[in-house]
Amino acid sequence: MSGAIQRDRLWFLKNQSAIVRFRPVDQDEFAPLQAAGEVPPAFQPSICKPNTPLRWVAVVDLLRLAGETGADANRSTLRLRLRIPEIRSLKRRKQVEAELLNAIAAELLSTIDNGQVDQAA
Numbered sequence: 001m002s003g004a005i006q007r008d009r010l011w012f013l014k015n016q017s018a019i020v021r022f023r024p025v026d027q028d029e030f031a032p033l034q035a036a037g038e039v040p041p042a043f044q045p046s047i048c049k050p051n052t053p054l055r056w057v058a059v060v061d062l063l064r065l066a067g068e069t070g071a072d073a074n075r076s077t078l079r080l081r082l083r084i085p086e087i088r089s090l091k092r093r094k095q096v097e098a099e100l101l102n103a104i105a106a107e108l109l110s111t112i113d114n115g116q117v118d119q120a121a
Contacts, residue, residue, distance in 0.1 A: 042082055061079050
């Protein structure tokens with residue numbers, strides 16, 4: 001497990017009500033994805049200029065977004081990491097968090113509505 005993933009796991013264990021964590025990008029955090037020829041996912045908030053450098057990461061706990069709760073360290077998790085611009089102020093983080101969660105929820109609902117999700121029998 002990479003250092004960034006381990007630190008995120010510990011952070012979410014300590015912050016039970018949090019859905020999003022904002023932090024600087026770790027060096028080579030997205031290297032495996034880039035080595036496979038993929039572009040890391042990114043989110044450009046509306047409060048930022050379109051060309052603002054993506055130096056931070058928003059880590060979103062998708063199970064918490066869906067309403068799952070629990071403090072079990074062995075519980076399965078599903079987290080999304082997106083590159084974002086640096087967001088330092090708490091007020092702006094709250095704005096970006098709301099916008100990001102709305103965008104993710106809309107994307108998930110759109111995927112479900114379009115029948116793009118395989119359902120287990």
